[in-house]
């Protein structure tokens with residue numbers, strides 16, 4: 409089980425680091441879990457599209473993680489397929505992903521840039 413305080417991994421600006429790749433993968437995983445879990449009310453959980461990282465009998469677990477917000481605001485990610493708790497996320501509230509997916513922005517067709525790109 410991993411216990412994460414995201415700011416230990418993020419850049420000074422609060423962004424996902426460019427590398428090394430294993431760190432970047434882990435940070436992205438946690439950022440996605442925050443994006444799903446941040447908007448939840450305490451005591452609620454939802455299924456994510458983040459794949460379970462466990463292996464069973466040499467094969468990857470086919471489950472997707474659930475993320476739940478605890479009464480103390482901590483996020484817990486767990487897999488119902490292999491029944492393991494996997495990540496506790498503390499101090500996520502002021503990360504870029506805490507309020508959930510980004511707000512839609514109006515773009516011109518053919519213009520693939522986002523809002524402030």
Ligand SMILES: [Zn+2]
Pocket residue numbers: 460461462469470471472487488489490491492
């Ligand atoms: Zn699993």
